[in-house]
Amino acid sequence: MTTRLFALAVATLLAIACTSTMGPQPSAAPSTSPILQKLVTAAAIEGGLALKWAPGMYDAPDELRRQTDGFNKAYGLNLKVAFTPGPTQSEMTASVSQAVQAGKPAPTDIFLGDETQILALMKANALESVLWTTWAPNIRDPRLTTPGGTAVQVQTRMPGLTYSTRLTGDAIPHSLADLLRPSLRGRIMTSPDGTVLEHLGSPELWGPTRTIDYVRRLSGQIGDFGGCGDEVKLQSGQFDVFAYDCGGNRAAQLAK
Structure with missing residues (x-):
C-alpha cells in the first residue's frame, strides 16, 4: 500500500472518530461497509500514524491520548500515534503542497486547518476526494464535508484575542476597535492569512x-x-496581543 493510500485510510478513520464527538448525527451507514473494513485492515497492517501540526490543535497529552484510545477501541486497532509539533498551519499548508507537487510523502498523515488552508490545498490537488456519506458511520450529514469530499469538519473554532497578563484593567482589549488604540501600535501579532477578516467582509457583517x-x-x-x-x-514580552488567535481551546491551554 502506498503512503498516500495509507494516509487516506488512517485520516479517514480518525476523522470518523473525531466527528463522533460532535453530537447527534443522522442515521449511520452500516458499520460493515466493505470500504470501511478495507480501511481498517490497511490501518492494522501499517500500525502507525505520524501527525504534525501547529500547537493548540489536538496536541494536549490527555486530549490526544483520549482521541487515540477512542480511535483504537472503535475499530479494534492498536495504532501507535506519534505527534510532532509543527510550524504554523499556513507554513504546513505550503509544506504539504510542495511535497505533493514533488511526488514526496507529505510531512503529516492528517492535515488540520481552517477553511482558508483547506481551500489552498484543494487548489493544489493535495487532498484526496472521498465519498464519506456513502459508507462512513458517523459522517452522514453532507454539510460536514467540503465540496468533493476533500475534508471533514471535526470542530468549530471561535477566534478571539489572546493578550499578555501584562495588560490589566482598561488596557485589556475587548473589541476590534480596541486594537486600534495608540498604546497597541506595534504590539500586535496577527496571522498572515487574515483569519476572521474574510468573514467580516461578508454582506451579513461589515x-x-x-x-x-x-x-x-x-x-x-x-x-x-x-x-x-x-x-x-x-x-517573552515581544508583543501584547495575538489577534486573531487560535480559538478558545488554545487560549485555555495557555492559561493553565
Whole structure:
C-alpha cells in the first residue's frame, strides 16, 4: 500500500472518530461497509500514524491520548500515534503542497486547518476526494464535508484575542476597535492569512468597504505575523496581543 493510500485510510478513520464527538448525527451507514473494513485492515497492517501540526490543535497529552484510545477501541486497532509539533498551519499548508507537487510523502498523515488552508490545498490537488456519506458511520450529514469530499469538519473554532497578563484593567482589549488604540501600535501579532477578516467582509457583517477601511487602519498596529504556537512571543514580552488567535481551546491551554 502506498503512503498516500495509507494516509487516506488512517485520516479517514480518525476523522470518523473525531466527528463522533460532535453530537447527534443522522442515521449511520452500516458499520460493515466493505470500504470501511478495507480501511481498517490497511490501518492494522501499517500500525502507525505520524501527525504534525501547529500547537493548540489536538496536541494536549490527555486530549490526544483520549482521541487515540477512542480511535483504537472503535475499530479494534492498536495504532501507535506519534505527534510532532509543527510550524504554523499556513507554513504546513505550503509544506504539504510542495511535497505533493514533488511526488514526496507529505510531512503529516492528517492535515488540520481552517477553511482558508483547506481551500489552498484543494487548489493544489493535495487532498484526496472521498465519498464519506456513502459508507462512513458517523459522517452522514453532507454539510460536514467540503465540496468533493476533500475534508471533514471535526470542530468549530471561535477566534478571539489572546493578550499578555501584562495588560490589566482598561488596557485589556475587548473589541476590534480596541486594537486600534495608540498604546497597541506595534504590539500586535496577527496571522498572515487574515483569519476572521474574510468573514467580516461578508454582506451579513461589515461588508467589503468597512472591512477594507478597518484593515488599513489595523495594518499600522501590526508588529509581526505569527500563528498557533507563536504565543510564546506574548510571554517573552515581544508583543501584547495575538489577534486573531487560535480559538478558545488554545487560549485555555495557555492559561493553565
